[in-house]
Amino acid sequence: MSEWTKPSDPDSPAIVHPLEDLRQETGKYGTYWTGNRDITDYSDKQKVNAEYLWAWGTTKGYTLEAISGMAGNMTRESHIDPGRWQKVSSGMTKRKQGYGLVQWTPYWKYGDWCEAQNLYPPKYDSALARIEYEIANNEQWIPTKTYNLTFDEYLHTSNQTIEWMAKAFFYCYERGTNASSRIKPAEYWYEYLGGVTPPSPGKTTLPIWLLKKCADNQRRGRGIFF
Numbered sequence: 001m002s003e004w005t006k007p008s009d010p011d012s013p014a015i016v017h018p019l020e021d022l023r024q025e026t027g028k029y030g031t032y033w034t035g036n037r038d039i040t041d042y043s044d045k046q047k048v049n050a051e052y053l054w055a056w057g058t059t060k061g062y063t064l065e066a067i068s069g070m071a072g073n074m075t076r077e078s079h080i081d082p083g084r085w086q087k088v089s090s091g092m093t094k095r096k097q098g099y100g101l102v103q104w105t106p107y108w109k110y111g112d113w114c115e116a117q118n119l120y121p122p123k124y125d126s127a128l129a130r131i132e133y134e135i136a137n138n139e140q141w142i143p144t145k146t147y148n149l150t151f152d153e154y155l156h157t158s159n160q161t162i163e164w165m166a167k168a169f170f171y172c173y174e175r176g177t178n179a180s181s182r183i184k185p186a187e188y189w190y191e192y193l194g195g196v197t198p199p200s201p202g203k204t205t206l207p208i209w210l211l212k213k214c215a216d217n218q219r220r221g222r223g224i225f226f
Contacts (some may be wrong), residue, residue: 002115003015003017004110004111004115005045005108005115006106006111007094007108010093010094011094013092013094014086014094015028015097017036017087019036020035022034022035022037027124027125029124030048031048031052031057032052032082033045034081036083036085037081038079039080040079042188042192046075046080049080049124053071053128054067057155059157061156062155062156063155063156063157064190065157065158065190065195066154068161068162068193069186071185071193072167072169072183073185073186073191074102074183076185078101078103081101082126084100085098085107090175094107099121100144101124101131104130110127113133116131138151140173142175147164154172162183162187163187167182169182170182
């Protein structure tokens with residue numbers, strides 16, 4: 001049994017995991033930061049981690065709007081840190097404690113899955129593999145009356161506002177009660193990632209704003225660059 005897998009006493013008090021130094025690692029989509037410590041919002045380290053998410057998204061064909069909505073939520077969940085434990089509050093039990101990029105709760109929902117897949121939970125690619133699994137198997141995401149679309153449809157959506165995208169991810173995936181704190185981070189990442197070229201293995205590195213323009217033109221039946 002590891003610290004990420006289901007404990008024998010899930011309803012006992014949550015564990016306060018010691019803080020650790022952030023460490024830079026290399027994955028499929030470039031470098032990123034991980035570790036059980038807050039990453040300052042909009043700092044260079046957090047920008048690196050947001051770019052990593054966008055690099056993953058571009059290889060999958062997901063829209064900037066969708067990735068920005070996800071990043072806005074991850075900013076509030078984990079500070080976009082794949083190795084972050086949820087901070088322990090008074091009365092919290094292990095069953096209520098989250099972990100990782102989107103703060104999977106209970107933490108063993110993610111940890112047990114990683115162990116079964118021979119993946120290491122603090123790694124960014126492990127978190128993305130779990131999200132890919134959820135997309136493919138219709139897990140975690142539950143459409144609502146207002147946001148009535150599947151996870152896959154969300155990831156390919158480009159005709160909604162960033163506020164709408166942030167709220168859709170929050171209410172369908174995180175399933176909370178108030179999405180207001182997710183909007184500004186999502187809008188920030190939309191503006192920031194719109195001007196950053198992420199590392200994309202095997203792909204031509206064009207500025208993201210140009211890639212987006214090309215995609216928009218294609219959808220409108222126009223030439224790629226005009």
